[in-house]
Amino acid sequence: xxxxxxxxxxxxxxxxxxxxxxxxxxxxxxxxxxxxxxxxxxxxxxxxxxxxxxxxxxxxxxxxxxxxxxxxxxxxxxxxxxxxxxxxxxxxxxxxxxxxxxxxxxxxxxxxxxxxxxxxxxxxxxxxxxxxxxxxxxxxxxxxxxxxxxxxxxxxxxxxxxxxxxxxxxxxxxxxxxxxxxxxxxxxxxxxxxxxxxxxxxxxxxxxxxxxxxxxxxxx
Amino acid sequence: xxxxxxxxxxxxxxxxxxxxxxxxxxxxxxxxxxxxxxxxxxxxxxxxxxxxxxxxxxxxxxxxxxxxxxxxxxxxxxxxxxxxxxxxxxxxxxxxxxxxxxxxxxxxxxxxxxxxxxxxxxxxxxxxxxxxxxxxxxxxxxxxxxxxxxxxxxxxxxxxxxxxxxxxxxxxxxxxxxxxxxxxxxxxxxxxxxxxxxxxxxxxxxxxxxxxxxxxxxxxxxxxxxxxxxxxxxxxxxxxxxxxxxxxxxxxxxxxxxxxxxxxxxxxxxxxxxxxxxxxxxxxxxxxxxxxxxxxxxxxxxxxxxxxxxxxxxxxxxxxxxxxxxxxxxxxxxxxxxxxxxxxxxxxxxxxxxxxxxxxxxxxxxxxxxxxxxxxxxxxxxxxxxxxxxxxxxxxxxxxxxxxxxxxxxxxxxxxxxxxxxxxxxxxxxxxxxxxxxxxxxxxxxxxxxxxxxxxxxxxxxxxxxxxxxxxxxxxxxxxxxxx
Numbered sequence: 001x002x003x004x005x006x007x008x009x010x011x012x013x014x015x016x017x018x019x020x021x022x023x024x025x026x027x028x029x030x031x032x033x034x035x036x037x038x039x040x041x042x043x044x045x046x047x048x049x050x051x052x053x054x055x056x057x058x059x060x061x062x063x064x065x066x067x068x069x070x071x072x073x074x075x076x077x078x079x080x081x082x083x084x085x086x087x088x089x090x091x092x093x094x095x096x097x098x099x100x101x102x103x104x105x106x107x108x109x110x111x112x113x114x115x116x117x118x119x120x121x122x123x124x125x126x127x128x129x130x131x132x133x134x135x136x137x138x139x140x141x142x143x144x145x146x147x148x149x150x151x152x153x154x155x156x157x158x159x160x161x162x163x164x165x166x167x168x169x170x171x172x173x174x175x176x177x178x179x180x181x182x183x184x185x186x187x188x189x190x191x192x193x194x195x196x197x198x199x200x201x202x203x204x205x206x207x208x209x210x211x212x213x214x215x216x217x218x219x220x
Numbered sequence: 221x222x223x224x225x226x227x228x229x230x231x232x233x234x235x236x237x238x239x240x241x242x243x244x245x246x247x248x249x250x251x252x253x254x255x256x257x258x259x260x261x262x263x264x265x266x267x268x269x270x271x272x273x274x275x276x277x278x279x280x281x282x283x284x285x286x287x288x289x290x291x292x293x294x295x296x297x298x299x300x301x302x303x304x305x306x307x308x309x310x311x312x313x314x315x316x317x318x319x320x321x322x323x324x325x326x327x328x329x330x331x332x333x334x335x336x337x338x339x340x341x342x343x344x345x346x347x348x349x350x351x352x353x354x355x356x357x358x359x360x361x362x363x364x365x366x367x368x369x370x371x372x373x374x375x376x377x378x379x380x381x382x383x384x385x386x387x388x389x390x391x392x393x394x395x396x397x398x399x400x401x402x403x404x405x406x407x408x409x410x411x412x413x414x415x416x417x418x419x420x421x422x423x424x425x426x427x428x429x430x431x432x433x434x435x436x437x438x439x440x441x442x443x444x445x446x447x448x449x450x451x452x453x454x455x456x457x458x459x460x461x462x463x464x465x466x467x468x469x470x471x472x473x474x475x476x477x478x479x480x481x482x483x484x485x486x487x488x489x490x491x492x493x494x495x496x497x498x499x500x501x502x503x504x505x506x507x508x509x510x511x512x513x514x515x516x517x518x519x520x521x522x523x524x525x526x527x528x529x530x531x532x533x534x535x536x537x538x539x540x541x542x543x544x545x546x547x548x549x550x551x552x553x554x555x556x557x558x559x560x561x562x563x564x565x566x567x568x569x570x571x572x573x574x575x576x577x578x579x580x581x582x583x584x585x586x587x588x589x590x591x592x593x594x595x596x597x598x599x600x601x602x603x604x605x606x607x608x609x610x611x612x613x614x615x616x617x618x619x620x621x622x623x624x625x626x627x628x629x630x631x632x633x634x635x636x637x638x639x640x641x642x643x644x645x646x647x648x649x650x651x652x653x654x655x656x657x658x659x660x661x662x663x664x665x666x667x668x669x670x671x672x673x674x675x676x677x678x679x680x681x682x683x684x685x686x687x688x689x690x691x692x693x694x695x696x697x698x699x700x701x702x703x704x
Contacts, residue, residue: 034633034634034637039255039474039601040254040634083491083492083493084492098489103492132594133667133691133693134690135687135693173683174685176667200605200606201687202606202687202690202693203689203690203691204593204605204690205605
């Protein structure tokens with residue numbers, strides 16, 4: 001008897017479940033439409049990220065590491081920068097005020113620093129235009145002994161997640177520019193040339209550099 | 221080789237062609253400003269559903285939307301999804317081109333040469349070209365103002381009722397374009413009455429004035445009532461002045477110093493880019509002074525009108541750069557008047573050519589090369605080129621997750637609704653604050669909302685950035701692909 005009741009109960013549960021499954025439909029959720037708004041207000045403050053509380057975590061580098069890039073020859077995919085000169089990139093001025101940054105044209109552009117001799121790169125510090133909250137797209141940093149970057153290329157940073165700049169898909173995170181610059185671990189990559197690429201930014205299609213520092217030591 | 225009449229008019233035809241070319245070249249290149257997108261969406265709704273109701277709070281007059289309809293039909297666009305940026309921007313482009321021709325005919329009392337020069341200076345003026353490529357009401361208002369002035373001038377001279385009718389129609393179109401129209405009408409009337417000091421040719425002044433006023437009111441009422449389908453629009457056409465005056469005197473976020481408009485015609489270096497109109501301004505200022513030395517009445521009317529408009533626009537704290545277009549026709553006439561007084565032909569030719577060249581280089585910089593650049597004084601709170609990527613991102617997200625939701629969670633999100641207008645109905649939602657459910661095929665959140673959105677997401681999401689406009693960043697969340 002109990003066995004029969006249990007069977008009946010199970011059958012009823014199964015039937016109920018089957019009935020519910022037969023009645024199930026995709027959940028339709030109505031999404032709200034956009035609300036019309038007036039002319040956006042201009043942002044009067046630079047909207048910079050809050051300064052980090054405390055010091056930026058130290059990047060440990062081998063003793064004897066020096067700034068190898070200061071005053072070295074800089075070339076670019078854009079031979080006629082829109083504003084500024086390529087020498088601004090390694091002149092030591094990171095302020096980002098007018099007259100301290102170089103502006104390269106739209107679409108992917110690169111700058112390349114010739115260290116003069118092969119070096120072990122411990123760190124690369126980059127300051128794009130940082131007087132406003134913006135993110136530079138497809139930032140790729142590479143090291144090579146080949147000036148044309150066709151062979152022997154080591155990529156130390158790549159946040160081009162869709163390979164739109166055709167330098168390979170990167171997994172590094174995009175970041176908001178600020179006065180501290182972006183400090184990258186060179187991981188001892190070896191090469192004479194350091195190339196930095198970008199593909200516009202969240203404010204316009206142009207590419208900017210205030211300063212680039214390549215820290216390391218020459219290969220003996 | 222050409223008949224004298226043709227030799228006279230061919231340069232004008234070429235000038236109009238130049239004006240048209242500057243105003244229509246690659247109209248879809250610059251991303252839409254938030255205001256343009258707002259109005260383009262409203263136009264799309266009118267196009268697709270035949271519905272329009274004047275909004276007195278945040279939108280200007282209806283002519284802009286209705287003017288886009290015949291262009292959309294001609295280009296085979298019948299829905300919001302098919303409506304293009306080029307189509308909507310053709311409205312101010314064509315209006316601006318007509319404005320060049322209208323100014324030529326209006327300035328004829330100066331002589332063919334100065335009138336042509338004035339039209340040429342308007343044709344190449346940086347602000348006029350820039351905002352002739354901008355889907356807002358300002359260029360239409362300028363052109364309707366010029367049309368009203370021309371028709372009124374002709375009526376004053378020859379008393380024909382047809383010109384009175386035309387003046388009334390133009391005044392009505394002005395009012396149906398923007399609530400600030402009476403400002404320009406009053407400035408023009410004041411300038412004419414202060415300087416002209418002569419009676420109109422008509423012997424039926426009362427009849428003609430009634431015709432002008434009646435036509436103006438009729439035309440304005442036609443548009444504000446959405447061609448008789450929305451009677452409340454007539455009430456709202458009056459109510460809009462409550463909001464307009466509050467905006468002009470209150471805390472709108474667009475407060476600027478009194479010299480703001482003057483500075484736009486001066487010299488400015490911003491982030492390495494130089495925007496200047498010193499030569500044009502100097503010639504216009506000289507023309508204003510000469511207007512009261514010479515016996516040229518039209519020049520004096522232009523000087524007084526431009527001065528009155530300048531003070532009227534400069535007095536309220538609320539200022540936006542597109543208002544400068546109202547100053548350009550008067551300044552162009554004054555500058556042309558100065559050039560026309562140069563007796564030495566070689567110097568006149570060199571001065572004119574140099575001025576046109578300088579203006580064209582500034583127009584090239586402002587309207588084409590750096591049209592959306594934050595350093596461009598005309599690109600006011602302008603959308604970043606980044607917004608052009610949103611449609612591709614959304615399409616890719618929906619392809620990866622069919623039926624998924626696109627969520628835009630931001631205190632500001634225009635012009636994004638324009639760029640996502642082609643997505644399937646019901647697939648995109650817009651929130652000012654994070655809803656309980658933030659998951660979706662793609663979520664775009666302002667950086668201010670991103671942390672709250674992140675806490676409400678389930679599963680792994682990749683994050684990247686997209687700029688809405690300079691200084692306003694959004695975080696783009698897309699579900700991470702499953703691990704191989």
